[in-house]
Amino acid sequence: MFRYGTIGGNHESLDPAVDYETVGGEILQNVYETLVFYNGASSSDLKPMLAAEMPWISEDGLTYNFTLRQGVMFSDNKTEMTAEDVKYSFDRGLLLNDPHGPFWMYGAYLIPDYYDYGMASFDSAGNMVMTEESITQEMCDAAIWAKGKYEVQFNLTTPYAPFLSALAFNAGSIVSKAYVEEHGGLTKAGYDHMASNTFGTGPYVLEEYKVDSYYKLVANEAYWRGVANIKTVMIEMIPDTNSRIMALKNGELDAAYVPRDQIGSVENVEGLMINKGNPTFNIDFLGLNLKINKTGLDPSLTNVPSDFFDDRNVRLAFMHAFNYGLYINETMQGMAIQPNGAIPKGMFGYSDDVPKYNYDLAKAKEYLETAETNWVEQGFKLEVFFNNGNTARETACMQIKAGLEALAPGKITVTVTGLEWSKYLDYRKDGQMPAMFLGWAPDFADPDNYLQPFYHSAGTYASMIGYSNATLDAAIEAAAVELDPEVRAQMYEDLMYDMYEEALFAWTAQATNFFVGQDYIQGYYFNPMFSNLYYYDLDKPDTLDEE
Structure with missing residues (x-):
């Protein structure tokens, strides 16, 4: 058994077409698989996973043809x-078109005029209803062929330069058509079932989870690459x-x-090993909500208008009220750098001049x-x-509080409040957080994923x-499809x-990795694209692997 202790937090969804956060991402990464996946510690070298080989790609970059592995079984064997x-x-995923989900990274390049379409709706019986704003099955049939x-x-x-990298993300996980159809298919009941149940080809099966307590993964006995060395994984929430x-x-x-502030x-x-210093593509940020949904907020704690941050001068004040150096040196223990924007240092498209x-x-x-x-x-x-x-994040909140209150003592009051992860996600999605401290772990290693x-009007955080x-939408879309690397950079x-210039986000830190575990752990390596741990590659001595 392998036991991992986390701060807590429950998944938003277990449906690969919907989930867009790292708690659920870790589960999906271990129970489902994608056509291609990362080769060891590399964030740029991809290998075929459910594909038998890397795809044939047309010269114009518009056609990707995959040959699949034969004999790969879902977890029922x-x-x-x-x-x-x-x-x-x-x-x-395309038909549902959840605006807060990850499927934009496929829809934008598979469906003509993708951003003109909205999320699917369901009637009172739970059946999907087609409207003029719906993506249709005919559109999907033109985009994806089972040949x-x-x-x-x-x-x-x-053309979309990072399309292969996007396919390696959890959203590209392959589900069983038969299983989904057996449990409701393309109905609200079907999507609801997939939100809390898994059925994949990956090395593990989600056997049990208890809200606010744990996730239990067991080795998939039908796994096509061979049964995992670690037979049981317990992800335990210890806040x-x-x-x-x-x-x-x-x-x-x-x-x-x-x-990081607990490194000492x-x-x-004795007995612990620390793996640190590898650059990540994870960035922390303070996001400012231009249209605050004040429903549910305590008016005695928040009295600013809903459009408070629509004023660029207010946003610029927040940019300069955060002590970046203190946060990086003390909270991050020096294991981070201050970003100069959404594109992390070390990634294609980054510029030190900004x-x-x-x-x-x-x-x-x-x-x-x-x-x-x-x-x-x-x-x-x-x-x-x-x-x-x-x-x-609690410390970051306290630092912005200190900075702002120092500007007008007794007149500016900032209250710092902790929320359980699921409620935090709800507040985020519903636009109820005036300002939000969060982190972004990339879906794939390309600047378009930031x-x-x-910054795109239809993007997850821009819409929130x-x-x-x-104008910025058009520029982002143009950069995504440019195939000349110099022009694109x-x-x-x-x-x-x-x-x-827009000053929508204060980019507070780009971290280096920091992993702590027992020194007997075998097979650990760091990949900046993983959602925490990929348990199939881990092992521990037989004498310690007793369940």
Whole structure:
């Protein structure tokens, strides 16, 4: 048995077509599989997974033809994965078209005029209803062909440089058509079932989960690459940091999430190993909501208007009220750098020339004074949130509180509130957080996976904060389809300058990795694209693997 201790938090969904966060992502990564996947520790080298070989790609970049592995069984060891399952997996995601989900990364390049279409609706009986705003089955049939039992073709509407990388993300997981149809198919009942149940070809099966407590994975006895060495995985939610670290030190856990500010409590501890310093593509940020949904917010804690952050001067004040250096040096223990935008350092499209916002309270005060309302003179109350157990985000909230309250003591009041992960996600999705501290773990290693979600009007975070900019939309879309690397790199540098001027997000840290586990763990490696751990590659001595 392998026991991993985490801060807690439940999945948003277990449906690959819907889930777009890392708690569910870790489960999906271990129970489902994609056509292609990452080769070991590399974030750019892909290998065939459910595909028998890497695809044939047409010279114009519009056609991808995959030959599938034969004899791959779903976890019941009765149902074989075929081209019909691949097509069905993508069809159901495109037809649902959840605006807060991950399927934009396929729909935008498989469906003509994709952004003109909305999310599917269901009638009172739970059947999917087609409207003028719906993606249709005919559109899906034009985009994805099952050409035989083991051959699938994707027909793109425009070239998309990172399409293969996008297919490696959890959203591209292959589900069983027979299983989904048996449990409701393309109805509300079918989607609801898939939100809380799994049935994949991956190395593990989700045997049990208990809300706010644990996930239990067991080895898939039908797994086509051979049964996993670790037969049972327990992902245990232990919100209290001290309790989690103590359980790790006592040997009750094989590995655990340890906040960077707690490195001193695990360094030089006999029996523990630390893997750190590898650059990640994860970035932390403070997002500002231009259209605050004040429903459910306590008016005694938040009295700003819904369009508070629509004023760029207010946003600029927040950019300069956060102490980036203190956060990186103390909270992140120096294991991070300050980003200068959404594209992380080390990724294609990054430019060192783009400036960063700095901690400058005098400048922050000046911006608040020159806003449409002089907020230094009038004062305001604002509630900011973090997810319980995430001490780094709690500290970040306290730092923005300190910075803002220093601008007008007694007039500006910031309240810091912790929420359980599921409620935090609900607040985020419903636009109820005026300002949100979060992190972004990329779906695939390409700048489009940062710009589209954060700055495109139809993107996950842009839509959540009420941001829309048609000019920027067009520039983001053009950069995504440009196949000349030099031209594309310049397009992204130009976009980084545009993003700096918009001041929608304060990019607080780009972390290096920090993993703590028992020193007997075998097979661990860091890949910046993984949702935490990929358990199939891990092992531990037989004498320690007793269930």
